[in-house]
Amino acid sequence: MAQSSSKSKSRSARSASSSGAGSSARSSQTSTGSAKASEQNVEPFWHKALLAIPRAFGSAVRKVSVGEYDPAYRRDGLCFVMIVLAIFFCGSEWFRVDGALGRALHSFASALFGVMSVVVPVLLIVLAIRLMRNSGKESGNTSVIAGFVMLLWSICSIIDVVMAADTKEFSWQNLQHAGGLLGFVIGSPLAWGLSQTFAIIVFVVAALFSILLITRTHVTEIPDKLRELGGREPRSVSSDGAEQSEQFPNEVRVGDDTLAFADGVPSHDGSDEDEAPRKESLSSRLFKRRKPQGDDDGKLDQYAGDEAFLKAASRHGEAAETNLGNGARSVSSGGAYNDDMTRSIDSGTWNAQPAPSGSTVPMPSGNMPAVSQRTDPWAHMDSDGETMVVSTQTGEILDQAPGAQAAADQATEAMVPVAGGTMDDLTAPNAQADSNAPYQLPDLNLLMKGKPHAAHTQANDNVIHALTSTFQQFNVDAKVVGFLRGPSVTQYEVELGPGVKVEKVTNLQKNIAYAVASSDVRILSPIPGKSAIGIEIPNIDREIVHLGDVLRSDKAVQDPNPMLAGVGKDVEGHFVTADLTKMPHLLVAGATGSGKSSFINSMLTSIIMRATPDQVRMIMVDPKRVELSAYAGIPHLLTPIITDPKKASQALEWVVKEMDARYSDLEFFGFRHVKDFNEAVRAGKVHAPAGSNRKVAPYPYLLVVVDEMADLMMVAKNDVESSIQRITQLARAAGVHLVLATQRPSVDVVTGLIKANIPSRLAFATSSATDSRVILDTTGAETLIGQGDALFLPMGSAKPIRVQGAWVNESEIRKAVDFVRTQRKPHYREDIEQMANEAEKSKLDPTEDIGGDMDELLQAAELVVSSQFGSTSMLQRKLRVGFAKAGRLMDLLESRGVVGPSEGSKAREVLVQPQDLPQVLAFIKGQSDSLTGSPSQQSAAHEQEY
Numbered sequence: 001m002a003q004s005s006s007k008s009k010s011r012s013a014r015s016a017s018s019s020g021a022g023s024s025a026r027s028s029q030t031s032t033g034s035a036k037a038s039e040q041n042v043e044p045f046w047h048k049a050l051l052a053i054p055r056a057f058g059s060a061v062r063k064v065s066v067g068e069y070d071p072a073y074r075r076d077g078l079c080f081v082m083i084v085l086a087i088f089f090c091g092s093e094w095f096r097v098d099g100a101l102g103r104a105l106h107s108f109a110s111a112l113f114g115v116m117s118v119v120v121p122v123l124l125i126v127l128a129i130r131l132m133r134n135s136g137k138e139s140g141n142t143s144v145i146a147g148f149v150m151l152l153w154s155i156c157s158i159i160d161v162v163m164a165a166d167t168k169e170f171s172w173q174n175l176q177h178a179g180g181l182l183g184f185v186i187g188s189p190l191a192w193g194l195s196q197t198f199a200i201i202v203f204v205v206a207a208l209f210s211i212l213l214i215t216r217t218h219v220t221e222i223p224d225k226l227r228e229l230g231g232r233e234p235r236s237v238s239s240d241g242a243e244q245s246e247q248f249p250n251e252v253r254v255g256d257d258t259l260a261f262a263d264g265v266p267s268h269d270g271s272d273e274d275e276a277p278r279k280e281s282l283s284s285r286l287f288k289r290r291k292p293q294g295d296d297d298g299k300l301d302q303y304a305g306d307e308a309f310l311k312a313a314s315r316h317g318e319a320a321e322t323n324l325g326n327g328a329r330s331v332s333s334g335g336a337y338n339d340d341m342t343r344s345i346d347s348g349t350w351n352a353q354p355a356p357s358g359s360t361v362p363m364p365s366g367n368m369p370a371v372s373q374r375t376d377p378w379a380h381m382d383s384d385g386e387t388m389v390v391s392t393q394t395g396e397i398l399d400q401a402p403g404a405q406a407a408a409d410q411a412t413e414a415m416v417p418v419a420g421g422t423m424d425d426l427t428a429p430n431a432q433a434d435s436n437a438p439y440q441l442p443d444l445n446l447l448m449k450g451k452p453h454a455a456h457t458q459a460n461d462n463v464i465h466a467l468t469s470t471f472q473q474f475n476v477d478a479k480v481v482g483f484l485r486g487p488s489v490t491q492y493e494v495e496l497g498p499g500v501k502v503e504k505v506t507n508l509q510k511n512i513a514y515a516v517a518s519s520d521v522r523i524l525s526p527i528p529g530k531s532a533i534g535i536e537i538p539n540i541d542r543e544i545v546h547l548g549d550v551l552r553s554d555k556a557v558q559d560p561n562p563m564l565a566g567v568g569k570d571v572e573g574h575f576v577t578a579d580l581t582k583m584p585h586l587l588v589a590g591a592t593g594s595g596k597s598s599f600i601n602s603m604l605t606s607i608i609m610r611a612t613p614d615q616v617r618m619i620m621v622d623p624k625r626v627e628l629s630a631y632a633g634i635p636h637l638l639t640p641i642i643t644d645p646k647k648a649s650q651a652l653e654w655v656v657k658e659m660d661a662r663y664s665d666l667e668f669f670g671f672r673h674v675k676d677f678n679e680a681v682r683a684g685k686v687h688a689p690a691g692s693n694r695k696v697a698p699y700p701y702l703l704v705v706v707d708e709m710a711d712l713m714m715v716a717k718n719d720v721e722s723s724i725q726r727i728t729q730l731a732r733a734a735g736v737h738l739v740l741a742t743q744r745p746s747v748d749v750v751t752g753l754i755k756a757n758i759p760s761r762l763a764f765a766t767s768s769a770t771d772s773r774v775i776l777d778t779t780g781a782e783t784l785i786g787q788g789d790a791l792f793l794p795m796g797s798a799k800p801i802r803v804q805g806a807w808v809n810e811s812e813i814r815k816a817v818d819f820v821r822t823q824r825k826p827h828y829r830e831d832i833e834q835m836a837n838e839a840e841k842s843k844l845d846p847t848e849d850i851g852g853d854m855d856e857l858l859q860a861a862e863l864v865v866s867s868q869f870g871s872t873s874m875l876q877r878k879l880r881v882g883f884a885k886a887g888r889l890m891d892l893l894e895s896r897g898v899v900g901p902s903e904g905s906k907a908r909e910v911l912v913q914p915q916d917l918p919q920v921l922a923f924i925k926g927q928s929d930s931l932t933g934s935p936s937q938q939s940a941a942h943e944q945e946y
């Protein structure tokens with residue numbers, strides 16, 4: 001028994017740690033919390049009053065000792081009834097009380113159980129206490145109850161075989177003095193059919209089996225249990241235990257005292273006390289269950305590479321599809337919906353007012369308040385019709401949606417243990433942050449709640465009317481049969497009459513755009529999975545998708561994956577979340593102001609809200625200096641936020657090294673994915689090689705976020721490209737993931753090499769179809785309406801899905817960041833800093849490696865760039881130098897990014913344009929930081945290639 005309970009404890013600890021202590025703690029906290037909350041919300045008063053005494057009794061029992069207990073499954077009321085019944089049966093069976101009830105109870109119990117009716121009170125009490133102490137799926141209550149019933153049945157049957165099987169006729173009196181009806185049902189027939197002896201043997205075996213059920217013991221565990229009963233230690237495995245080597249063929253086992261944790265790698269959560277594995281005994285070989293070690297359910301082990309049809313993004317939640325009846329052709333613009341979301345903007349304050357039907361929205365006549373960058377973007381569009389007052393000086397919203405912000409503020413106050421400081425004091429992280437204290441994830445309620453999704457508004461009716469009349473005007477037999485309203489776009493479903501060509505509708509795109517007064521109309525023919533044409537038209541009453549709502553969605557809460565990020569909502573109104581580990585790398589691109597930085601913020605906030613620093617570490621590169629500064633000092637950082645592009649390229653090289661180190665580990669220990677490796681480390685299955693000082697510890701996921709790729713590519717194109725290429729090709733298994741953002745999706749920034757290795761793309765509005773093609777390999781992003789409207793092509797999807805990005809405002813980010821910063825200080829890796837400093841030193845004399853060859857090198861550069869021909873033999877001829885010298889000059893040009901790598905006997909590719917020659921020469925002389933002209937010139941030059 002003791003072993004089984006310790007085993008189950010270890011099992012539950014392991015499962016907790018495997019999903020990440022922090023996150024599972026939070027998720028269980030959340031689920032229990034929400035279960036409790038809903039229970040409290042719905043439980044009527046009478047119910048509570050009725051259960052008050054049973055619950056008090058139950059908790060008293062649990063105070064003494066408790067087993068596997070999940071409050072969501074507690075059965076205190078039932079257990080209390082069982083105890084009351086036990087007292088009744090105690091009176092009737094033990095004291096034979098002579099009242100009518102006593103006699104009735106005795107007749108009932110003895111008719112059913114015969115002489116075994118005396119154990120009924122004991123049985124009821126034992127079961128009641130067991131059910132009080134244990135509840136939930138892991139409790140094993142079912143097998144224990146089944147065991148007791150079977151044991152009672154077997155004993156009743158044995159008594160029946162011995163005492164009543166001789167009499168071949170049925171008599172209640174006989175049964176009451178033998179094994180009762182329970183014993184008679186199988187006992188007597190078996191004794192008559194076989195013989196009394198064989199019947200008894202069968203029931204004894206059944207009784208023994210029921211004892212195994214009660215003690216939750218598998219047959220293979222019997223020898224150890226017997227040893228324990230005999231006061232001896234159960235046999236432990238030798239260092240080369242057969243089971244372990246089966247499970248982890250490459251495992252190297254040495255004394256446990258060599259186990260410590262690598263520098264900079266977060267410490268083990270300590271919850272995985274490894275259960276001593278047993279050597280296979282004869283019995284276990286005979287009865288061996290085909291099960292993986294440490295897993296009782298007989299299922300196969302799970303590895304990170306098991307998943308078929310891998311998808312990086314998940315869509316979930318209700319989609320409110322609106323179907324229009326047959327009368328759809330004549331939908332009136334004044335439909336039955338009074339939820340008028342069309343706004344006119346008043347000059348002074350942005351008061352939301354219903355616009356008169358069909359009227360043009362008047363432009364504000366006064367000074368438009370400049371809404372600050374990170375305030376709610378469409379805050380003035382308050383769909384409740386409440387007035388939003390915006391300060392005309394600062395653009396700040398003075399009177400905000402009262403419930404939402406107040407709830408968020410309350411959550412923060414309740415959660416954040418700020419020691420003597422204010423929440424806004426970003427510059428002073430709490431000095432008392434204790435790295436040993438248990439890490440707590442921020443409460444999801446800290447993020448704002450959005451308004452419920454409107455499935456149908458007056459604006460939709462207006463569009464349906466416009467579409468219907470356009471079809472009528474052009475004599476197209478088509479009708480709008482329904483629509484799906486997303487947060488920023490609605491997809492109208494159009495069905496064609498018999499014999500009508502699809503082109504008749506698609507050719508009308510411009511007329512439709514004219515009719516609905518929007519240039520951003522997208523036609524899908526057909527809507528995937530439907531025989532209908534989809535017409536996507538932007539909502540004039542857009543909704544904000546709050547990150548908090550995405551992260552609080554059921555699926556996101558239930559998913560313990562620390563690398564899950566809230567993306568937004570799709571056109572159908574489903575929440576979209578992305579598993580960054582499955583991406584495995586993401587390219588985010590779009591024009592200025594399209595919503596890239598907002599997405600990066602949502603992603604980073606998702607990680608902060610869901611992952612502990614032990615689970616996810618990050619490197620942030622922010623050449624723009626301001627975009628990611630809000631995250632400075634969070635404990636998830638491996639290095640301070642990098643703003644210098646040179647240092648960033650060094651950091652990427654460090655990532656390559658780290659990845660290689662992880663790969664070597666995975667290879668050595670025989671794992672294909674860092675997730676499997678981590679699980680094995682937590683389970684104590686991975687040990688350092690004998691005699692080595694290596695320390696083995698779980699690897700956190702490593703997320704590298706680059707907020708502007710173009711700046712990096714300008715400075716050290718070759719280095720950055722080769723690092724990114726190497727990382728993206730290999731990093732998935734090593735738990736290293738890249739998110740690269742750029743506002744210049746041109747081929748010189750998003751090169752073919754980078755693109756080929758980054759399978760997931762997120763395209764925000766682009767300025768041209770060419771840019772859209774660079775990101776998505778297809779057009780479409782140029783028709784997006786900006787401000788978070790995006791096309792998302794996650795790995796595993798054939799077509800991009802349209803999403804409205806999740807929004808998290810700066811105050812939410814600050815609250816989340818403050819919450820985590822006050823708990824722990826970041827532990828920066830010094831080796832990253834060292835590499836960056838070395839790069840800095842080499843930057844001091846960029847011409848050091850040229851030595852006395854400067855003049856020849858400049859001539860060589862001039863020749864190669866102006867002829868656009870990177871041939872070594874040409875240099876030999878024209879400069880009259882030997883082969884070795886010409887080769888060296890070419891290598892120097894390669895190191896400066898003027899020519900590409902050697903391609904055997906072919907001439908090298910020249911990477912700069914002739915018009916950039918002066919810049920190239922200045923760069924070689926060390927007089928300039930950049931090799932090429934201005935970014936705009938460069939991208940224009942490359943766009944010609946399309």
Ligand SMILES: Nc1ncnc2c1ncn2[C@@H]1O[C@H](COP(=O)(O)OP(=O)(O)OP(=O)(O)O)[C@@H](O)[C@H]1O
Pocket residue numbers: 372373374376377378544545590591592593594595596597598599743764787788789804805806807
């Ligand atoms: N998901 C969103 N929901 C609502 N509004 C958004 C969203 N994303 C962006 N916006 C609005 O668009 C503005 C610009 O967004 P953002 O700063 O993210 O653009 P960007 O593409 O990063 O631009 P830049 O490249 O200039 O930094 C935001 O200030 C906000 O008003």
